[in-house]
Amino acid sequence: MNHPKTKIVMLPYTPGKRILVTSDIHGHPDHLRRVLAMADFSPDDHLVIVGDIVEKGPDSLGTLRYVQELCARGNATALIGNVDAYRLHMIDTLNADNAEDFYRYLCELRDWCSSSFYEEMARECRYSLSSADDVLAAKDAVTSHFAPELDFLATLPTVLSLGNYVFVHGGLQNPTPDENADCGLFALTKYDDFANRTPHTYPDWVVVGHWPVALYSDTVQQFNPVFHHGKHIISIDGGCGIKREGQLNLLILPDANCAPDEIHHISYDPLPKIRALDAQEESTDSVHINWVHNDITLLSRGEEFSDIEHLHTGKRLSVPTKYLFSDTACRDYTDRNLGVKPGDTLSLYRVTSRGCIVKKDGMMGWYCGDYEMLS
Numbered sequence: 560m561n562h563p564k565t566k567i568v569m570l571p572y573t574p575g576k577r578i579l580v581t582s583d584i585h586g587h588p589d590h591l592r593r594v595l596a597m598a599d600f601s602p603d604d605h606l607v608i609v610g611d612i613v614e615k616g617p618d619s620l621g622t623l624r625y626v627q628e629l630c631a632r633g634n635a636t637a638l639i640g641n642v643d644a645y646r647l648h649m650i651d652t653l654n655a656d657n658a659e660d661f662y663r664y665l666c667e668l669r670d671w672c673s674s675s676f677y678e679e680m681a682r683e684c685r686y687s688l689s690s691a692d693d694v695l696a697a698k699d700a701v702t703s704h705f706a707p708e709l710d711f712l713a714t715l716p717t718v719l720s721l722g723n724y725v726f727v728h729g730g731l732q733n734p735t736p737d738e739n740a741d742c743g744l745f746a747l748t749k750y751d752d753f754a755n756r757t758p759h760t761y762p763d764w765v766v767v768g769h770w771p772v773a774l775y776s777d778t779v780q781q782f783n784p785v786f787h788h789g790k791h792i793i794s795i796d797g798g799c800g801i802k803r804e805g806q807l808n809l810l811i812l813p814d815a816n817c818a819p820d821e822i823h824h825i826s827y828d829p830l831p832k833i834r835a836l837d838a839q840e841e842s843t844d845s846v847h848i849n850w851v852h853n854d855i856t857l858l859s860r861g862e863e864f865s866d867i868e869h870l871h872t873g874k875r876l877s878v879p880t881k882y883l884f885s886d887t888a889c890r891d892y893t894d895r896n897l898g899v900k901p902g903d904t905l906s907l908y909r910v911t912s913r914g915c916i917v918k919k920d921g922m923m924g925w926y927c928g929d930y931e932m933l934s
């Protein structure tokens with residue numbers, strides 16, 4: 560198997576050609592098909608897939624094959640993500656000493672999303688995996704049968720420069736693409752919290768995935784692309800596969816030299832849709848408990864709701880008891896009431912005795928009025 564290395568590529572600018580950009584598909588080929596159909600993706604467009612193609616979803620192999628097919632048509636470029644690169648590394652270095660750890664990891668993915676990239680490949684080679692020995696026994700068959708797919712993944716570029724934009728999964732360590740040629744692959748693909756941590760304002764706008772956009776706010780829980788104007792960064796990871804309420808985002812650039820304010824986006828999530836029948840006022844103040852700051856003190860535990868204090872903001876609030884990981888940590892939650900008009904379409908996430916937790920135009924929150932199901 561090829562070892563993925565940092566690779567910087569450039570594509571020529573074609574005036575008037577739309578550039579569609581997505582990232583972090585994580586084993587959800589149907590999400591990708593849906594957003595491309597919504598955008599009327601055609602041979603006249605160029606699609607950029609900004610890494611993390613496999614894992615954390617139900618169909619990694621199907622996603623990889625679909626991405627290969629799109630790239631083979633000549634109007635798509637896929638970049639490697641940290642999860643893609645790390646999975647290749649794990650498969651390549653799988654041996655008797657680490658097979659137990661590898662098997663434990665596959666079991667975690669089975670619990671989380673019922674599948675994993677390695678298990679899907681092993682299954683196609685007629686291996687079922689119920690122990691570390693099984694994992695090891697499948698390795699030769701998997702790596703030889705899937706050599707074309709694994710090589711495709713391993714040889715994907717890391718950074719793409721196109722018109723006024725640069726694309727990379729995690730972030731750029733240095734201002735211009737070429738100055739990153741000597742950076743290690745993981746320095747560019749696993750740049751956590753890039754928009755906060757980088758000291759640079761980039762000469763060309765940098766489009767990244769990797770760090771779910773929802774992590775950028777302590778007040779609102781939202782999944783749409785975020786434009787960091789001060790640093791010239793666009794973060795697009797809508798949390799597909801990582802957050803159950805997440806979405807796959809697709810940026811649409813009318814042209815690779817367009818201004819950032821000409822970019823728009825569409826997104827897809829599979830949540831059921833409802834039509835609101837009542838109006839609701841939007842909160843003026845809200846908190847977003849997110850994964851980076853999810854420490855809490857449990858004040859009182861109830862059957863459906865529990866009272867907590869969120870340590871990062873000091874705010875006391877009531878959360879669904881199911882959201883508590885433990886007495887000291889809570890999953891992602893917002894107490895925001897969304898502004899809703901009768902007739903608005905909402906994605907329905909959770910129904911409670913106090914109202915529904917929904918998403919409207921990428922923003923999560925409560926809706927407590929009446930509604931009808933649309934799907």
Ligand SMILES: [Mn+2]
Binds near residue numbers: 640728770
């Ligand atoms: Mn990633």
